[in-house]
Amino acid sequence: MPAERRHARILAMQALCQWEVQRDTSSESLQEFLAGQQPAPDVLAYATGVIESFWKQQELVDQQISAATEKWEFSRISTVERNVMRVAVVELFDRNIPPKVALNEAIEIGREYGGGESPRFINGVLDRILRALPGGE
Numbered sequence: 001m002p003a004e005r006r007h008a009r010i011l012a013m014q015a016l017c018q019w020e021v022q023r024d025t026s027s028e029s030l031q032e033f034l035a036g037q038q039p040a041p042d043v044l045a046y047a048t049g050v051i052e053s054f055w056k057q058q059e060l061v062d063q064q065i066s067a068a069t070e071k072w073e074f075s076r077i078s079t080v081e082r083n084v085m086r087v088a089v090v091e092l093f094d095r096n097i098p099p100k101v102a103l104n105e106a107i108e109i110g111r112e113y114g115g116g117e118s119p120r121f122i123n124g125v126l127d128r129i130l131r132a133l134p135g136g137e
Contacts, residue, residue: 008046009087009105011037013113015051016083053090061089068128080114081122088126092133099130 015033022029030051034044054061065085066074074082088106091097103126110118 004040004043005046006105006109007039008043008050010109010113011039011043011047012050012054012087013080013083013109015047016054016086017079019051020079020083050087050090053094054086057090057093061086061093064089064129064132065125068125068132070128078114078118081110081118084110084114084118085122085125088122089129092126092130103127103130 011034014037015030018033019030030048034047039047062074065077065082069077077085084106087109088102091102091105092099103123106126107119107123110122114122
């Protein structure tokens with residue numbers, strides 16, 4: 001299960017990166033991208049849920065990230081880091097995922113797909129967001 005969830009998070013991040021370029025929120029475009037990746041049904045379902053949840057609350061998710069990025073304009077955050085954090089924030093808002101799991105997964109995905117400073121940056125931003133949420137740790 002953990003490997004499947006990681007794969008789903010990576011697919012969600014990649015789909016959101018593609019969405020940033022195309023700005024197409026149609027389910028056909030999303031399904032076409034995800035089908036091209038040939039994920040397992042559980043992976044596909046989880047990734048689709050995260051992406052659609054983000055689209056429904058994009059403004060709120062992006063506001064949370066923007067507010068937590070001290071001294072950084074939202075547009076200056078790398079595409080990978082921004083979308084890794086979007087996936088994590090959606091999980092913090094909507095999913096029955098322990099916050100520490102969402103943060104750790106985001107850090108590890110950032111380590112794999114981002115730059116050298118990505119894990120530390122992602123950790124700092126998500127930690128600030130978590131602390132600001134009701135019941136945050």
